[in-house]
Each structure stands twice: as C-alpha cells, then as structure tokens.
Amino acid sequence: MHTERILSWNVNGLRACEKRGFRRWLDRSGASIVGLQEVRAQPDQLPARLLRPRGWHTDLVAGERKGYSGVALYARRKPDRIETSLGEPAFDAEGRLQIARFGRLAVANVYFPNGNGSERDNSRVPFKLRFYRALLERLQRLRRGGSRVLVMGDFNTAHRELDLARPRQNSGTSGFLPEERAELDRWLSAGWVDTFRRFEAGAGHYTWWSQRIGVRERNVGWRIDYVLASTAAMRFVRGAQIHHRVRGSDHCPVGVDVDPAIFG
Numbered sequence: 107m108h109t110e111r112i113l114s115w116n117v118n119g120l121r122a123c124e125k126r127g128f129r130r131w132l133d134r135s136g137a138s139i140v141g142l143q144e145v146r147a148q149p150d151q152l153p154a155r156l157l158r159p160r161g162w163h164t165d166l167v168a169g170e171r172k173g174y175s176g177v178a179l180y181a182r183r184k185p186d187r188i189e190t191s192l193g194e195p196a197f198d199a200e201g202r203l204q205i206a207r208f209g210r211l212a213v214a215n216v217y218f219p220n221g222n223g224s225e226r227d228n229s230r231v232p233f234k235l236r237f238y239r240a241l242l243e244r245l246q247r248l249r250r251g252g253s254r255v256l257v258m259g260d261f262n263t264a265h266r267e268l269d270l271a272r273p274r275q276n277s278g279t280s281g282f283l284p285e286e287r288a289e290l291d292r293w294l295s296a297g298w299v300d301t302f303r304r305f306e307a308g309a310g311h312y313t314w315w316s317q318r319i320g321v322r323e324r325n326v327g328w329r330i331d332y333v334l335a336s337t338a339a340m341r342f343v344r345g346a347q348i349h350h351r352v353r354g355s356d357h358c359p360v361g362v363d364v365d366p367a368i369f370g
Contacts, residue, residue: 108366111135114143114258114259114331115141115357115359116144117355118355118356121151138182141215143177143216144217145168145176145178146175146176147166147168152166163182163185165178165206166178167204171200177204178215179215187206188205189204196233197240200219202237203215210253211253214256214258214259219233219234221283221286256362260314261290261332262286263287264276264281264329265287268309270312272326282328293334298334299340301340302346304346313329315328333346339364342365342367342368343364344362345362
C-alpha cells in the first residue's frame, strides 16, 4: 500500500543543523510534509537553499527574540492555508505554532515551551501549561469542524516512566513534573492518540538526549517529541517511527506514515 510520510524534528538551530547535513537529509527523507521546531533564525539569516528549496513549499515562523524558538514547515504539496496565532500575544511572540491545512487534514507543527526559567528553576511551568491548554482548545475546535488533525512537535514532556531512562532522578525536573504529565493525560482523555505508542509499547525509545559525552551512545534519553492524532486522523495512520539514527541535533526526527486518503 502506498503511504505518505509526515515528519517532525526539533533541529536545535536550523543553521547549525544544516552544517551537519540537514538539507541532504530533507531531500532524502521520503517525506511529504516536514515540521521543524527550534529553528532559531530570522528569514534574513537563512540562505535560499533553506528558505526556498527546490521541490518544497516552505513557511517559517520566527520568534521576536533573535536566536530563540521558531518553527518551519516544508511540504511537497502546497498548503491550502497556514495559521500561526493562538490569539495570545505572549504565545505568538515566541513563534511556536503553524497549523497547515491540506484538504481535510490539518497538521499542527508545534514547539511547546520548556518549563525551565533562566535560572533552571521551573518558573516557566505555568506559561507552559497555559500554552498546552490554549492549543488544546484551538485543536478541539478544528476536530469539531470536521478536520482530521495531526499535532506534532517537541512537547517538552515525557508522559510516562517508560518514556525516559531515569524517571526517579527526574521527578522534580521540568519535562516530567506531575502537572506537566497531567496535561498529556488531558489530551489523551480527550481522544488524542499517541501514534508511536499505538504501534510500540516497549521502553528504551527516546527522541532527545543530553549533549554530554556518551549520553546518546548509552541511550540515556527522553521521549518528548510526538505525533498525536485525532480519532478521525488515526484511522489513516499506518505506522509511526522514531528515527533515532539521524544526527544533526540533540533530538531526532519522529513521524507517521499515512494513507493518502487522509487528505481527501
């Protein structure tokens, strides 16, 4: 059966990732749609090969603060439209959201906030939780309107103990706090499907590793990057993956393979 691949990757700085082969990876990915997070660049800081690569329709949402946040979308097919606002200036200023419409499919490419403040003190957790709730409300409206919705990106939260290598040591760390995990519970209780877990129930599957020497090689990681599907979209999902062998960032790409009828 023919499927189309949709991928998500926190590149931890697109310019740095490009030096490690991003563009080569993009063209060889086999993907129809690729969402990037933590682009950390303004449009005038990127070369044409990244802003307007041949064969791709592109859209970049930069944060107002230079070198921070930002998301980008690369698509083989032209989106019908792209929305980038949650309607709250504090969220929109950070360039964290794209909702691209492709027929009946809506793909939300999202860089969820980290709960760590400048002093690594969990001071941004309330902001992060408000972002989660505002986005959920926005996407629930899309579902009620008949869209098939995929929401993908760096959620900055590991959901369960098997989603990180050292849960006990990180019980007080943003990314694994009870209130953060409860937000993911709310999404799943509302009918969203963690696509990777639909196909793989085991431990040891991670998407982010500290950049300390040897950590990735020992697979001491966290699964904080997801593709969630609405129930209507899940009917078209044929597989889900974590591409852990892909380097270029402290995260690796994640994705789903979908029946092309999802667009119809």
